[in-house]
Each structure stands twice: as C-alpha cells, then as structure tokens.
Amino acid sequence: MRPRSPFALFSLLALALALAFLVLPIVAIFADVSPARLIEALGTESAREALWLSLRTTAMAMAIVIAVGTPAAYLVGRRRFRGRALVITAIELPLVVPPAVAGIGLLAALGPRGIFGGALEGTGTELVFETAGVVVALIFVSAPFYLRQAIAAFGALDGRPLEAARTLGAGPFRAFATVAVPSARPGLASGLALAWGHALGEFGATLLFAGSLPGATQTAPLAIFAEFSRPDGFVAALALSAVLIVVAAALLLSVKLLGGDGLGGTRRAR
Amino acid sequence: MSGCLELEATLPLRELTLEVSLEIASGERLALLGRSGAGKTSVLRIVAGLLSPPSGRVSLGEETWLDTAAGLDLPPERRRCGLLFQDYALFPCMKAWRNVAYALPAPAGERRWRALELLERFGIGRRRADALPADLSGGERQRVALARTLAAEPRALLLDEPLSALDPATRARARRELDVLLGALEIPVAIVTHSPEEAEQLADRTALIERGRIAVPS
Numbered sequence: 249m250r251p252r253s254p255f256a257l258f259s260l261l262a263l264a265l266a267l268a269f270l271v272l273p274i275v276a277i278f279a280d281v282s283p284a285r286l287i288e289a290l291g292t293e294s295a296r297e298a299l300w301l302s303l304r305t306t307a308m309a310m311a312i313v314i315a316v317g318t319p320a321a322y323l324v325g326r327r328r329f330r331g332r333a334l335v336i337t338a339i340e341l342p343l344v345v346p347p348a349v350a351g352i353g354l355l356a357a358l359g360p361r362g363i364f365g366g367a368l369e370g371t372g373t374e375l376v377f378e379t380a381g382v383v384v385a386l387i388f389v390s391a392p393f394y395l396r397q398a399i400a401a402f403g404a405l406d407g408r409p410l411e412a413a414r415t416l417g418a419g420p421f422r423a424f425a426t427v428a429v430p431s432a433r434p435g436l437a438s439g440l441a442l443a444w445g446h447a448l449g450e451f452g453a454t455l456l457f458a459g460s461l462p463g464a465t466q467t468a469p470l471a472i473f474a475e476f477s478r479p480d481g482f483v484a485a486l487a488l489s490a491v492l493i494v495v496a497a498a499l500l501l502s503v504k505l506l507g508g509d510g511l512g513g514t515r516r517a518r
Numbered sequence: 519m520s521g522c523l524e525l526e527a528t529l530p531l532r533e534l535t536l537e538v539s540l541e542i543a544s545g546e547r548l549a550l551l552g553r554s555g556a557g558k559t560s561v562l563r564i565v566a567g568l569l570s571p572p573s574g575r576v577s578l579g580e581e582t583w584l585d586t587a588a589g590l591d592l593p594p595e596r597r598r599c600g601l602l603f604q605d606y607a608l609f610p611c612m613k614a615w616r617n618v619a620y621a622l623p624a625p626a627g628e629r630r631w632r633a634l635e636l637l638e639r640f641g642i643g644r645r646r647a648d649a650l651p652a653d654l655s656g657g658e659r660q661r662v663a664l665a666r667t668l669a670a671e672p673r674a675l676l677l678d679e680p681l682s683a684l685d686p687a688t689r690a691r692a693r694r695e696l697d698v699l700l701g702a703l704e705i706p707v708a709i710v711t712h713s714p715e716e717a718e719q720l721a722d723r724t725a726l727i728e729r730g731r732i733a734v735p736s
Binding site: 406408409411412413414415416417418419420426427430431433 | 566567568593594595597598599600601603605607608609610611612620621623666667669670
C-alpha cells in the first residue's frame with residue numbers, strides 16, 4: 249500500500265496510531281511475562297479453576313445465545329414490522345449500559361429480592377453466588393453483540409433462494425436452517441466471535457450479580473482482579489492475563505475460521 | 519397428468535392493480551407476454567404461493583390452493599408448484615448437485631446419485647456438479663435450476679423469464695433445449711417473457727398482460 253495523496257498518508261498514519269495504541273497493552277503483557285512464568289501461572293490450582301470456569305460458562309452462554317438469538321435475529325432481520333426500530337434499540341441497549349449497572353439490573357430483576365426472585369426461588373433456582381448466575385450475566389452482556397451481527401447478516405440475504413426453498417417443498421424452519429443460516433454463516437460467526445470475546449472478558453456484571461467465589465463464580469477476569477488486589481500479586485495477575493489473551497485469541501480465530509469469515513478470503517462449499 | 523391450473527386474482531401493486539383470470543390445461547404451455555412492470559411475475563408468485571392477493575382463487579384440478587373467500591391459502595411448500603426464478607435463485611453455499619438433491623423427494627442415501635443422474639441428463643457432468651453456483655456459467659446455472667425445479671416433481675411449472683439471464687449465443691441453444699424439455703411434460707406450464715419470439719417458440723398460446731390485465735388472450 250503506497251500512499252498517493254496527503255489524505256492517504258493521513259489515513260495510513262491514523263491506522264498506524266490506532267494499531268499501536270490497541271496492540272501496545274497486549275504486547276506489554278507478554279513482554280513482562282516469560283514463557284516459564286506463563287506455564288507456572290497455569291500450574292496453580294486457582295488459575296486453572298478460574299480459566300476452566302470461564303470456558304465452561306462462556307460456552308454455555310454462547311450455546312443459549314445461538315439457540316435463542318439466531319431465530320430471533322432471523323425474524324427481526326427478514327421482516328419489516330411496526331416497532332422494529334424499537335425492538336432493535338432494546339436489543340442494543342445492554343451495549344451502552346455500564347457493566348456495573350447491568351449487574352445491579354440483573355439483581356433487581358432476578359436477585360433474591362428482585363421482581364422474579366420469588367418465582368425463581370419457588371422453582372428452586374438460585375443464581376446469586378452460583379455458576380448459573382455467571383451464565384445469566386454473560387448472556388446479558390454478550391448477546392447484543394451476536395444479535396446485532398446476526399440481524400445484519402440475515403437482513404442482507406437475497407430473499408429469492410429462501411423463496412425457492414419454499415417452492416421446492418421446504419417449510420419455513422427447513423428454509424431457515426438449511427438456506428438462511430448457511431448463507432449468513434460468515435456474519436453469524438463474526439457475531440459469535442465478538443460475543444464470546446466479550447463474555448470471556450466480562451467483569452462488572454458477573455461480580456455484582458454472581459459474586460466472586462473461587463470455583464463457583466470466580467471467572468478468569470475476576471481471578472485476575474483478585475490476584476491484582478494482593479500485595480505481591482501483580483506478576484500472577486499479569487501471567488493469568490496473558491493466558492486469557494491466548495485463550496480468547498484462539499477461540500476468536502477458531503470461530504471465525506469455522507464460519508468461513510474470509511480471514512484468508514476463502515469460500516466454503518457444502 | 520395433474521389437472522387444469524386455474525387462477526383468478528385481484529392484487530393492488532405499487533403502480534397498478536393486477537386483475538387476472540387464466541386457465542392452463544394439463545400439458546399445455548401458456549406464455550405470459552408483457553413489458554417490465556406489467557405484473558407478469560406477480561401472477562406467477564400468486565400461483566406459487568409467494569404472494570397472497572386480498573381476493574382470488576387458485577386451483578389445480580380438484581385441489582384448491584387459494585380461496586380468499588373461504589380463507590384458504592396453502593403455503594408454497596404444500597402446493598408442489600415448480601417456479602424457475604428469473605435469476606435462478608440457486609443456493610449460493612451449496613454445490614450444484616446439492617441444490618438439486620435439496621428438492622428430491624428421496625431417502626437421504628439416494629439423493630446424491632439421483633441428483634448426479636438428473637444433472638447428467640441436463641448436460642452437467644460430475645465435475646461441474648461439484649462446483650458452486652458462482653463458479654458455473656449462465657447456461658449451466660439455468661440447467662441446474664431447471665433440474666432442481668423438476669427434481670421436486672412439480673404438478674405445475676412456472677418459468678419467470680427463463681432465458682433472460684443468458685448471453686445471446688447460449689440463449690438460442692437453451693431455448694431449443696427448453697422447448698424439447700417442456701414438450702415432454704404433462705403438467706400446466708406458464709412462461710413469463712417479454713420476447714414475442716420466445717413466447718411463440720416455447721408456448722402453445724400467448725396471453726398479453728398490459729398494466730395488470732390480460733389484454734389479448736389467444
């Protein structure tokens with residue numbers, strides 16, 4: 249890429265500045281932690297527990313987000329109805345709500361003294377200080393990332409292959425599952441990668457709603473904060489951060505590659 | 519033999535009101551001739567079940583597909599009415615043979631070889647059958663789409679400008695092939711076209727649509 253005009257040069261400089269700023273903290277973490285220290289950090293029981301809990305809860309949250317979010321996004325993406333803009337705004341609202349406010353909101357709705365707290369207690373379901381509570385908090389903060397992308401992906405689909413599927417004998421669900429979802433897969437994968445990455449790093453809502461109990465609700469970001477709060481815990485926090493970055497990057501890359509998201513400009517055939 | 523296809527419908531469109539009444543006998547080919555925007559494609563969409571008019575009736579033989587007075591409107595998947603879209607509407611993520619297999623009413627284990635066999639009859643060999651629609655030529659796409667439409671064993675066939683997406687050189691050959699193919703079918707066939715020449719070669723009779731109405735039934 250060779251800049252041909254002053255504006256092109258300016259754009260290139262802006263890109264370089266943005267990249268440097270975004271990458272610097274991540275590089276600094278790895279610069280400060282030797283590979284030996286990284287492996288040592290992984291060897292501690294608490295780190296492994298926190299990481300495993302993060303992987304389990306985010307995987308559960310993503311499974312629920314995909315199962316509920318995909319058909320919901322299909323409806324919003326393909327249909328034009330009164331109040332659609334309002335529905336989209338409501339879906340996007342958690343994106344602009346501070347995580348701590350999200351945690352308080354979840355407590356007010358689903359906590360022991362919340363609106364549905366009594367009903368949940370009646371079914372024997374407990375969320376606060378429980379792993380299930382972590383999953384609920386993760387769904388709340390990460391689902392909008394998936395939904396936004398999925399709505400856009402379904403909305404951009406050519407409708408004629410979907411109609412063709414119906415004339416070939418496919419019911420609405422078969423047309424959705426076999427034509428719409430595969431066609432929208434790059435967008436869905438991109439949304440999933442964003443949502444999963446956000447869920448892996450979620451802190452505030454989980455802390456306020458589910459607490460930070462090692463083994464039950466203390467996910468990797470909460471464990472990092474717990475280490476950081478100890479007088480000599482900075483290095484351990486740094487090492488756990490590095491591990492979380494590696495895991496998150498690997499997950500994002502896998503999801504994008506599985507979705508055929510054009511990392512290498514490839515098309516996937518079935 | 520599947521019976522006579524009958525249609526009566528009134529549908530307000532953006533710039534005109536479609537008011538049509540048609541009958542196509544089993545084995546007969548009717549061309550719907552008209553300019554762009556005359557409402558030709560809307561007629562096909564009503565018959566296929568993709569468009570619901572506020573008032574109308576569609577039936578094939580003894581079976582009623584749409585009767586607005588009785589509140590009946592069968593969804594497209596229950597009509598078994600084949601529709602070849604103008605741009606073919608192939609599934610972009612599926613290989614050519616999978617596009618055809620999708621429509622085959624056959625057990626999963628048989629679909630691949632039956633799709634390949636059908637494609638072979640339409641002049642698409644094994645190697646091309648493994649290509650994605652985007653990698654096929656215009657003529658190949660048209661043949662895959664036709665094979666897919668007929669794979670579903672339709673009881674009526676609707677063709678929306680079947681040759682318009684082809685280049686002139688391919689069009690002449692495709693028109694001859696299509697003529698032979700349609701001649702062998704024993705179901706009602708409606709062909710939308712804006713070319714009188716195509717209408718004459720492909721159809722037994724022609725109905726002219728002007729501003730949403732059948733102007734000259736012949």
